[in-house]
Amino acid sequence: MEHQTFGGEVTFPHEAPGDDSIKRIRKTTIILSVLTLIELGLGLAIYMMHKNPDYSHSLVHLIKGVVIILSLGKAFFIVSIFMHLGDEIRNMIMTIVVPLCLFIWFIIAFLWDGVSWKDLRNEYAPKDPVKHEQVEQPAHEGGLK
Amino acid sequence: MANAAAAANTKWWSGGKSPFNLEYGKLMMWYFLMSDTFTFGALLITYGTVRMSSDSWPDPNHVFQSFPLLGSGLPLLFVSLMTFILIVSSVTMVLAVHEGHHGNKKGVIKWMIWTILGGLAFLSCQAWEWTHLHHEGAWWGSNPFPNADGTVSKSNFSDLFFTITGFHGFHVFSGVVINIIVTIMAWKGVFERRGHYLMIEKIGLYWHFVDLVWVFVFLFFYLV
CATH class of the missing domain: 1.20.5 (Single alpha-helices involved in coiled-coils or other helix-helix interfaces)
Structure with a gap:
């Protein structure tokens, strides 16, 4: 393992050598893909419901609300794991x-x-x-x- | 939780080190991204305001329903492809940063090249979609798609679509250019001589941010 210097500003590295970050990346990738697939499924459900002229507007709004919450969840995983914000002070x-x-x-x-x-x-x-x-x-x- | 323990035992504000345990450039990248969040936020909230103020709005499943070589009538399919391309390029970027932590030059270059290819694939998809919509008569100031309730729509939908996806595409384009530059720098051994690959981390933050913005563009233009 090569030793890296950070110009004296950084006290400890953000990633300890030999940790399980690859496993964490893989897990986050799977979570993001699954959330996207669920979103697409819900988007398709809205599309199917629109084909029926007297569809339930409140149900469509509910599904859209769920999709927005799922997207916020994706944002959380991208920022905290991929951008390592969760590891900061x-x-x-x-x-x-x-x-x-x-x-x-x-x-x-x-x-x-x-x-x-x-x-x-x-x-x-x-x-x-x-x-x-x-x-x-x-x-x-x-x-x- | 070794970090938390170290944080508790360190006097962060006594000088001589970064109180945030971050290198200056990386911290400034975070603050730049926060300001960019507000720029994109303002654009997307403009979209929300205009859409809320309209009695009806074009149905995205009617507008975005084509796929190259497969024809039309396929809602969500093309944009799913674009979304997955961007997620995958985000993952390859994380892997490049990871290799950088271990000072592995070959690994950094390999994953950076994949990230660049992902960015180029995304831009190609966007170029195809813009061309396609333009052929259908959509552009700034003209919107051929009727509202979902059958009434004639204003040009708001096209104006906002091209402005926001254009601004995002411009970010992707800049990201690809910077990725190419830092990959060349890594290949020339610049970071090896510096002793760290922090530059990869900084461009990595920017690249993830671009992916993050797409999550919301995808959400508001294509899904809801």
Whole structure:
């Protein structure tokens, strides 16, 4: 085993010689592949359900929720095992993970905004046909009557 | 848990060593990736906002249903191939980093070459998909695919698809270029002279991040 130096900055190597990291890589690869296969299976299930015109919307939403959770699980395995974040010092992990909490606000705020935008448009567009039909009609036929 | 024990017995902030037990460049790669996470996050959340604000949206199984030489009517198949290519190239990158830990130059070069090939295969798939969609009339500003409820759609779907997969593809492309550069450096013995293969670890972090972003692009564009 060759001795490696890290410019004096690093106190201990991230991987001890002769450990079981190959086994861990293999295990993670299998987990990621299985999760992807399950996701694909669920995606196919959604596709099949869409073929039936009166499919259950709430069930499709539930399946989509499961797929999103599975993807977050994949993200966890990639970051903690493949990127070795799980092996770092806790303080360092926190400098990465804590700023990511901004996403909680980011996602809620902007998806909420999207829904509100749709609701407002659907509420006001039918009540204000002139404004919304002007684009299609020649100018002299539009306007208030 | 040897690491945890060592961490408990070390005065990390007394100077003379990295308090995070990380080399400077690697730490900065982590912070770069965090900023890139927010860039991709902003793009994907834009997609979410626009999609939420639309009454209906094109069905991905209708849009992405072709496979080269096999024709159409095959939803999910091509994107599964792309996803597996990227996962496998992530695994080969982990193996390159692992060989680097042991200072094994030949192993590093072998696994880096596989990683580069995986990246090139992914880019080829993406090139095929873009060409195919372009032939069907999709591009920035034009979207031939109707909404799932049968109404005429706006160009939002194409705009977001080409922007986000394009930005991700650009990351893959940069990753392949950097992978080629560090593989040549490894082959020339640069890291051997340095005494460590930390550069492989740093580009490895970037490469895994690109795979990670694809997990979410795949999720939001193709699955849900």
